[in-house]
Amino acid sequence: MADGPRSTRNKKVEKKSKKTNKKRKWAVWLFFTGAVAIVCGIIGYLLIILNGERILAENQDKFILPESSTIYDAKGKEVTKLSSAGGNRETVEFDDIPLLMREAVIATEDRRFEEHSGIDLYSIGRAVVKDIVARSAVEGGSTITQQLAKNLFLTQDKTFFRKATEASIAIALEHKKTKDEIITMYLNRIYFGKGAYGIKEAASFYFDTELKDLKLWQMATLAAIPKAPGNYNPINNPINSQERRSVVLQLMFDQGYITQAEMDEAKAVEYKRPENQTNTADDSNLTFIDYVVDEAVEKSGLTEEELRVGGYKIYTTLNTQAQSVMAREFEDDDNFEKSVDDKQVQGAMIIVDHRNGEIQGMVGGRDYVNKGTNRVVERRQPGSAFKPITVYGPAVESGDWYPWSILQDVKTCYGSYCPTDSNKVKYIGPVPMRQSLKESRNASAVWLLNEIGVKTGLKFADKMGFELDSSRDRNLAIGLGGLTNGVTPFEMARAYSAFANEGKSVDPHALIKITDKNEEVLYQYDAPQPEQLMSPETAYYMTDMMQAVTEKGGTGTAARIDRPVAGKTGTTQHGIPGLKTGYNRDAWFAGYTAEWTAVVWMGYDITDKNHMIKKSSAQSAAMFGKVMKDAIKGVKKGSFAKPSDVQEEKPPVGITNFNAIYDEAAAFVKLSWSPVEGEGVQYHVYRKEASEKDFTKLLDSLEPAVDDMTVAPGMSYTYYVTAYDANKDMEGTPSDQLTVEIPEAEITPPPTEEPGGEVPPGDGNETPPGDEEPGDGTTPPGDGNNGGETPGNGGETPGNGGETPGNGGQPTDPGSGNGNNPGNGTGDSGNTPGGDGSVPADGQPDPGAGNSNGNGATNSPPPTTP
Structure with missing residues (x-):
């Protein structure tokens, strides 16, 4: 017992000693940690100082302005002298x-x-x-x-x-x-x-x-x-x-x-511009100058500083008239939407002479400064401006489709991807390719891409110079410009130049020659051999269709000038998650005359809920028109080249005076229209029941009138007719669509039981043999109400008594006897389009491959070829 208290005291002393040692260890650890941190901080600071000192030591020449190199325009006139900072x-x-x-x-x-x-x-x-x-x-x-x-x-x-x-x-x-x-x-x-x-x-x-x-x-x-x-x-x-x-x-x-x-x-105080203000301070050429300097550095092998201050002469393709007009219009606030703050709606434009690839002018932004952001080479989502690249171009190039070929503009989902038309009148059904492109219809564009296959669209885009993501862009959304990484205005100008240049590749360039102080040539542009990216016929057909975009009813009418113009608009939705509004992110117009190709992009650098463009691509088309009208003055007016062997046959004219009337007495629909003149003209009649997505061909006819005997009571049918030239294998423009409602059948009730008699057995409408008497409310046998109805082509035709068909119920697929139910083609998920045919800039579609027609009849009339 005597050792008890001493033992307890020893334990307490030992515990206290351990705590003290632990505190000392923490103090030592903190000291060394702090010391290491201080040392690292000092070392880091010294490294920063040394790095800055090194850069200054290596670039002492940047503090002085040595002899400047000179830039000349396409006519050999001096534009500006370069220096280490420019201007x-x-x-x-x-x-x-x-x-x-x-x-x-x-x-x-x-x-x-x-x-x-x-x-x-x-x-x-x-x-x-x-x-x-x-x-x-x-x-x-x-x-x-x-x-x-x-x-x-x-x-x-x-x-x-x-x-x-x-x-x-x-x-x-x-x-x-x-x-x-x-x-x-x-x-x-x-x-x-x-x-x-x-x-x-x-x-x-x-x-x-x-x-x-x-x-x-x-x-x-x-x-x-x-x-x-x-x-x-x-x-x-x-x-x-x-x-x-x-x-x-x-x-x-x-x-x-x-x-x-x-x-x-x-x-x-209000600012007033000085009356004698000189125009020597001019930044209209800054984008072009920066671009050509970058190109010169790449081609010459000199550093930028060596090039700028080496006294070189740099000869360029700059068209000072075109560049001046571009700068003037980009300085005009009225050409752009007003912003809510100091972040402006931005823009970019490039003009290329597709006959030789010479860049005429370039604007990289409204407030472009020396070495600033050149939006001509910045990636954005192209929207419908990409349809000629991935849909219409490859379709025509395949040889199976033409501007007059009929597409289906119908609301269809391809897997989880459901493209929607943004036009005032949506989903118009059969539509010629020319009209589909002119009105920038989304549903028919995706339908066509599904028909030709995503692989075909990607292959054509690759030939046109676009490096798309081979895995993430393998989906139907590319038909509406829904891309993983977007494209640049420069790339779009190069691609559209090929359409304008009879299908041949174009090499856009700004640099012609570099000479040194002694006139020794340091670099001379040598044009590469052009490649035939598409047939001349495809280029001609695409140009013909894109000219319609600038005609009345097209999406790019504001781009029209006093010479032929072909082009395509493009708009993409804002793409901000959770924000429901019709405002947009990007607005494009890519177009060309017979001489020059130009591309305009507008939008905010960073799109957010306060910075979206409210208008669509019409403002970009208007900028194209305003600039090109004055920029191209003095350039000899040409015309789009037409290949000598291009097929000029036109499809039959459209159907007029089309009528569809239900004959209740005969229980069929009468279809009639005005005949079309021409040898070998036939007529294709198409029908769609209200619950069906697509039209199917009902029948062919040599006469301008037919009867549809395959209708069923209570159903609704929509019809259209085309003229077909069998000699040329060409189908004309579809007629107007007419819908006919078939009334429900009326059931005659059984006769009332009278004293002294009884109702004979049966269904209440049959009369036992030998008992027929006129006026007793029964119907004589043989009129189609005695269980003897004649079955129709996939759906029975009721008799005159208006009873339910004798098979005990309505057909499950009325009127589809000439084909199976249309299949639900599988495709790929993607962005829901908006604007004039665009897709949100962010959010990628699920990868997959389109081009599935389902397991039934064709969804629409087959493509026609001349």
Whole structure:
């Protein structure tokens, strides 16, 4: 017992000792962890510093402007001189920049400019939060030093690695340069729109004044521009400019740079364009210049910097007239929908001379800046503009289908994929291919793709230069432009050029030749041998059908100009999950004259619930028409080439005066129409019962009148007729569709039982032999009411008494004796189309293969061939 208390005390001391040791271990672990973290942080910081220092050391030449290379247009006239940053520029020293001008820029772009060391952690944190919320890189968070780093060394792309490099260069710049030097370099190089680079050039261009003479409202106007030069410059958008100027002034007031009175006075001034404003500052060619520089780098093997400052002469295909017209129309706000905020509806356009592949002009966006996003080479969903690529083109090329071939525009599901017409009048049944394309009908386009097979559509698209996803795009949705990765306006221009060029491939290019200072040729364009991508007959038929798109009743009438135009519209739905609205994501028009091919795209860079286009592709077609009308002036007018052996036979004319009347006494439908002139003309009669999806051919006739004896009581039938030329094997345009309702049969009740007599056994309508007497309410035998009805062709014809057919009930498939029930063709799931025949940009259809006709009769009349 004596050892008990001592043993307990020992255990307590031992337990306390273990706790102390555990705390010490945690403290040691935390110390070393913290030390490692600090060391890693220091190493990381040093790596960032060293990376920035390395980039600066390797690119010292970017701080100077050496001899510029020169770009020439297609006529050999000088367009511009290149430099490491491009554009027109006059440099200015720090002391020549008004203090208030510097403060306006700092207040707007980087309020902690004087405090940070190149990066602003607060701004970065705010940007990261906004990017996470938006699930994309939408917020810059860049300091003035970072913007200078990007302007000097980097591209406009928003990626993590680009931002990390930008930050390292910014820190290095802060070590190498003073704040005064950094703000001076920034203001000398920043883009102010309309081709003006640097604050001195901007002051001269917008206000026709010296930098030192700028007023407060003018300084605020200039400080407002760099965020979105195309949207905030006072020439293109005076209202937006004034609103943004007010924001700048408010920031200056909030940060103590100006007084309330100065702010109010500067806000109230209205901008007036100087009378003697020069046009030397011109950014209309920027997209083309950037594109041709990229092409020259690829072809010459020089770096971009070597090419820009090496004194080279770069000869291009630029048509300055066409480029000027494009720039003018893209600057006109009335050609675009109005946005709810400063995010503009964007656009892109490219023009190619498909006779030689020379790019005439290119616009990459409404606010395109040097080295900005060129939307001509950005991927978007093409919608119905892709139908000629995956449906109509390959169908005609197969030799089994022609512009006059009859398609079926009916509501049909292919598995879980159910395409819908977006036309005012939906699902019109039989429709010639020409009309299907003209009116951009979705149901008939997918029906045709199902007939020719998805594999055929993909193969044709591949020949036309589109690299589709071989597994995820193997479905019927490609018929309406529902693609995994989308296509670019450049690719669409190349493909449509082949339709215009008699089916031969076209190589769009902007570069002709590069020479050095000594006139030695560094590069010379050598056109590749063209390939025959489709037969000349297919190209002709496609052109003929796409000309109808611009005619009355077509979807692209706004694209018409004073010479023949062929083309196709395309619209895609917004594709935002859970949002029910008819607004759209992309609007296209791809078209061509006999000389040039042009493609227009419109839409927001990022589509969300506040940024969708409310109109369809008609606005893109209108842009095509406005630009091409003036751009092509002076180019000799041509005509679309017609192959010498193209079949010119036309199908029989359409049926007129079609009538369908039910003869109740005879219990059949009388069909009649006006005869069609011509030798060997026959008539095909088609019928569809109300519960059936497709029409089936009921019968052929040599006469312009037939009787349908196979109708059943209580049913509804729809008919149409076509003329058929047996000599040419060509079917004419379908007649109007007429529907006939067959009344229910009337059952005669049994006679009333009289005293002294009884009703004979039977069904109440039969009279025992020998008892017939006139006037007793019975019907004499032999009139079809004594169980002796004559069965019809798949459905019995009731007798004159109007009773239920003698087989005890209605036929399960009335009137289908000449064929089995149409099968439900299986296909592939995909996006439900919208707009003028489009598909949502996101959401991929289930993979699979179409081209299944079911297990019964053909869904429609077979294709006819001349």
